Amino acid sequence: MVTLGHFLLLSGLLMAVGLYGVLTRRNLIAVLMSVEILLNAAALAFASVAAFRDPHLFAGQVFALFVIVVAAAELSIGFAILLNVYRTHGAVTDDAISEMRG
Amino acid sequence: MSLLQEVWQAVKAIGTGMATVHKRVYEEAPTEFYPYVKPELPPVSVQSLALVENEDGSERCIVCLQCERACPAQVITIERHRNPEGKGFLIDRFDIDLVNCMYCAACVEACPVSSIVTIQDFEMSTYDLQTLKADIDFLHEQARRARQWYSPKFGVELRTDDGRIEKAPPEMQPGGLAEILKPAEEVDS
């Protein structure tokens, strides 16, 4: 019997993996990909709570949809910025854009 | 030109093209079924070389080395020795390297007895280039297989079913040159 706990635990594990990726990746595209995993973990948590605990309104599922939309928007903007970074610095690593540090 | 007109023209062009293509499908293709149906070659057609023997099987070639000298690509190699019993020479070796031959037929023009001729056998493809280093046996064999050959001296000659060599009728001669070829006939007889 699948319970809400299973889904929430999986969501937490995915969240942990995503966090690890955000903190360890040095290529900015990879960082954005890790953020995607984070967002998906959140959407999964929303959807599972809605399916288990909200039999009428399914507000959580609507919110999961919204998370997907936000993910798409975030990624398109992020990639546009990364393209500019690539044009000005020639690479999209974290070293490349640390010149402000002096 | 308005946008609608442009769109209409494009649609009309595509429609015309597709109609043309569709009509083409039902027409017969002009494909030649080559390996099954042999092509009709003109009587004079330099496809390969052969060395013609006389009807009695004796050598027609007098080993005068004219062809070896005439060859621009130097693919003809001839070795000979003097005939100990009569006059003239005997052949030791008569090779034509058909790989490097450029089929200009200069040797055919040079031959005083019309022994070396052009034949219509063009199916020379092979898996082994060595088979195209033609020696005298090969050249004789080619001549025996050929039904029709050409030399400037005798014009087009035919081999009949019983193996005799005959002069082709005037309409098969190049340009119908029966009169010009008359002196050549006298030399033959």
Added chain:
Amino acid sequence: MSLTAFYALAAFALVFAIFAVTTANMVRAAFSLAITFFLIAGLYLLLGSPALAAIQFMVNASAIPIMTLFIIMMTQSRSSAGPRTWQIAAGLLAAAAALVFFKGAVGHGDGQITPVSPETLGVNLLQAALLLFEVASVLLLLAMVGAIVLARRRAG
């Protein structure tokens, strides 16, 4: 059977997610990210929500990794440098913190899954969550315009 399916989907999703955040080959990372999202779409199916699964499939599992592959090609970053030591430490620490945060989920409830049809979801989206829907459309429009403006090649 649903438990078996859950464990299979969850295990593979985790494995591919971990592969996506650790591999140095960016093309493979993007691809394993896509597989993770496919498996999450399967989890949505388990949750009785085919519409959400289809949208996850369409947006997260297809469009986003393809865009990622594009940007990987355009910025010529086929491989990523390995993390620094302090980054690994920080990452593991953050991951552990997230797990501590979620430990309350273990053994949480045994509720019944209520399937939601696409119609219900659509009606909810256009009635109860109309404002959210409109905000999402404006957000997408802004993102599109912003991305075009940002990525446009400037003259000179």
Added chain:
Amino acid sequence: MRPIPIPEDRHFRPRLIGYDPQKSRPWLERTVYAAYVFVFWLIVIATYAGVPALFGALGWDGGWGFVLMRVLQVVLLFLLSAVIALLLILVLRKYLGKVQERFGPMHYGPAGGIQTVFDALKLLAKEDFVPAAADALTFRLAPAVTFVASFAMFAVIPFASGWVLADTNVGLIYLIAVSTLSAYGVLLGGVSSGNKWALIGALRAGAQMVSYEIPLALVFLTVAVWSGTLRLGGIVDAQLGLWNFLPLALPFVLYVIASLAELKHIPFDFPEAESELIAGYNVEYSGMSFAFFFLAEFVELFLLPALIVVFFFGGWHGPLFGIEPGSLAAGALESLYFTLKTAVWVWIFLWIRATLPRYRDDQLMEFAWKAMIPLALFGLVLAAYMRLIWR
């Protein structure tokens, strides 16, 4: 003297069956095509009527038995896609040959009818190598992904009433998702080949397919708005009185154009433009991997016309001659109608391929974004408005 072998017949001459060297025999060719279509029809009947009947008789239609039944059906569909590929490659070569004043394949089998089988065997026997510069894992995976993405569309295609693997009520969204997916294999294959032509081809393919996804999805939505359902069976049922291509003429035309682009078909074949990119994204592939790319291409060449039939030409509808609907005979007849309608559309696609030249790359993108998408949006609004007025 060296003996020189003179073979009596120096040429390898395969047998010619059905071709009088002097004239072709169109009826023989058509018989061959009809035989292929007949095999196709038999497999369809076996998949959608035979296998469920068998499992029902055995009493295995629940739990794992159901799963086994689905697996068997998918295996049969794989066989079906092989038949489709064999037939379509043959028809393509014959048809293009006729248009270009040639005969096409004609040596093996009646009228060249099993030439493609030999081609497939040749591809199977060839060495399947990975170039040194390639990313081996991704390179190996890409053909499989491409094929699965095309093949997955079979799940929701209704061959007759009730003859569908998954009669899901999100069928259209599933189709949009799966058709996006086929860009993956192409992109991965080109990117992992380590070849500049393949890379350019893959980037072109990605850009083109992502761009033409949008009008395609908008047309899907238009059909959904008009029919009031996302279920493909429901869409076909809604066309009982009037086939959709009349009221939805504009989306129909857009769909044909967009599916040509989605197929990477002439006039939109930039990803594999031979004259510019050698063969585009699949230039490094050989043997079995290449066969899978090929198979995927021709399965799509069947599936997108099949979707035209489902969306705009009444799917399986046709005169039933008093056969009771729902029976096996009715299902067989309906699937035959579906197959024949699809065959007509495949032929039209091949006809387009034989006629038109290739576009230019920037014109292609401009056409997608400046013409197709606005028109598709207009069609969507128009369909919604007509729906409000008429129904």
